[in-house]
Amino acid sequence: MAWSNIVRTAKPAAKVKGGAAMLRPWQISLGARIDPARDTPIYMQIIHALIRDIETGRLASGTYLPSSRELAAALAVNRKTVVLAYEDLIAQGWLCTEGTRGTVVSRSLPAPPKPAGSGAELASGSTHYRFAAPPERPLALPGGSGIKLDEGAPDGRLFPxxxxxxxxxxxxxxxxxxxxxxxxxxxxxxxxxxxxxxxxxxxxxxxxxxxxxxxxxxxxxxxxxxxxxxxxxxxxxxxxxxxxxxxxxxxxxxxxxxxxxxxxxxxxxxxxxxxxxxxxxxxxxxxxxxxxxxxxxxxxxxxxxxxxxxxxxxxxxxxxxxxxxxxxxxxxxxxxxxxxxxxxxxxxxxxxxxxxxxxxxxxxxxxxxxxxxxxxxxxxxxxxxxxxxxxxxxxxxxxxEVRRHARKAWRIYAERRQFFADLLHSELAGRAHFDMPDGGLAFWVRFDGDLDEIESKAQATGLRFASHRSFMARDSAAKGLRLGFASLDKTEAERAITALAKATR
The missing domain is CATH 3.40.640.10 (Type I PLP-dependent aspartate aminotransferase-like (Major domain))
Known part of the structure; x- marks a missing residue:
């Protein structure tokens, strides 16, 4: 069972040196990261959580940590577990001890980058290094939900x-x-x-x-x-x-x-x-x-x-x-x-x-x-x-098995090919044109009217397919849509072509 949202303020422990009280205001918030059910030992989880807090700047260099007894009580773990974590971090150079004043984040650590890894930075997508950005091009098949007309994929449900x-x-x-x-x-x-x-x-x-x-x-x-x-x-x-x-x-x-x-x-x-x-x-x-x-x-x-x-x-x-x-x-x-x-x-x-x-x-x-x-x-x-x-x-x-499956799939796809052709004839007669393909798992369909507008209307209804522009290597190329039939059963094909037909009206 995970310990969730344990956030406790360590009691301001007064450590007097020269008459000055040393306060430890750091709020303990490691609990959300500590889970006894995980395979990682608890002391290692504490180590990783503290390192993350140091790297992100939440625990600055020179910050005093709670005593092992205080942290163990806050996390409801054995004190020896915390002692072991502290000793490991001291050995690695993340922490150090300052005599009777307690355990402190090493003063020799450099300051972390300003809001590195912050939620705002991740949301904005800003980076501090150069990388090759992807080109601006339409994806062959956009993601999302809705009725999907692929470019000729097989029906994965058919393979045993x-x-x-x-x-x-x-x-x-x-x-x-x-x-x-x-x-x-x-x-x-x-x-x-x-x-x-x-x-x-x-x-x-x-x-x-x-x-x-x-x-x-x-x-x-x-x-x-x-x-x-x-x-x-x-x-x-x-x-x-x-x-x-x-x-x-x-x-x-x-x-x-x-x-x-x-x-x-x-x-x-x-x-x-x-x-x-x-x-x-x-x-x-x-x-x-x-x-x-x-x-x-x-x-x-x-x-x-x-x-x-x-x-x-x-x-x-x-x-x-x-x-x-x-x-x-x-x-x-x-x-x-x-x-x-x-x-x-x-x-x-x-x-x-x-x-x-x-x-x-x-x-x-x-x-x-x-x-x-x-x-x-x-x-x-x-x-x-x-x-x-x-x-x-x-x-x-x-x-x-591959040959047997191919023969079975060929028969099913041949039937779906004819059914798809009949649907196109009945639903898009006079508004779309195609030749029955001799082979493959898709049709190439040309449309009367503005194909950009047809695509926009179809996608607004939840119909997904590759944009006609994704096939064009030059602007003078013919326009059309590649519509796969093999991955759709009859009910799915009817829904898809009905939606496409509405977009052409």
Missing amino acids: SEQLARAYRTAVQRDSRANRMQYRDPRGSPRLCEEIAGMLRSQRGLNFTAANICITRGSQNGLFLALQTLILPGDAVMVEELTYEPAIAAIEALGGKVIAVGLDEGGIDVVEMEAACRRHAVRAVFLTPHHQFPTTVALRPERRLQVLEIARQFGVAIIEDDYDHEFHFQSQPLLPMAGYAPGQVIYLGSMSKLLLPALRIGYLAAPKPVIAAIAHRVSLTDGMGNTVTEDACADLIESG
């Missing part, structure tokens, strides 16, 4: 939690027995690298081995690592005029220059791409060719070959983000560009859509020297990944 718990339990037991819970290779769990390489070979036609794989903390982390390995400040990186906003943020955070090029129903404009490569020293191009983000269009085979030829001609690395390969609903999915030219492409994938975004498992596949360079970057910021989570994921792949 008991299977995940079993995989974690197995991984913990196996890794403990094998002494694998130590620091390890920043490339990631060898078991997971093997499983992912096997998955890419059998399902996506990519001839990678485990040596070509580096596990990352999700696809966004993988994208940042790839860019960090490829570019220096001032280098140009090409993106489509409608693209994944965090990619732009990552390029700019690394000091890169964003070059936006056109986009149509066939994917990236290769004529404008080549012209941009002639005007700028482009080091990399970021593409989502399977289901273009945000428009969902597929980069057709003939354009893929043209993109690869331009990249070879100008020495441009292609970062291919294949973020939801499994969920293609019309015909067979196109093979990744990395299968055409593995020496030209850094392939970025994620287990978030297959399993759960919360697991934070992504991966990069590339030639071995590139993977070694990326692993070095991982070692600087992460050191290593999460062995237990990665091995649990490897167990789920090896056991076939």
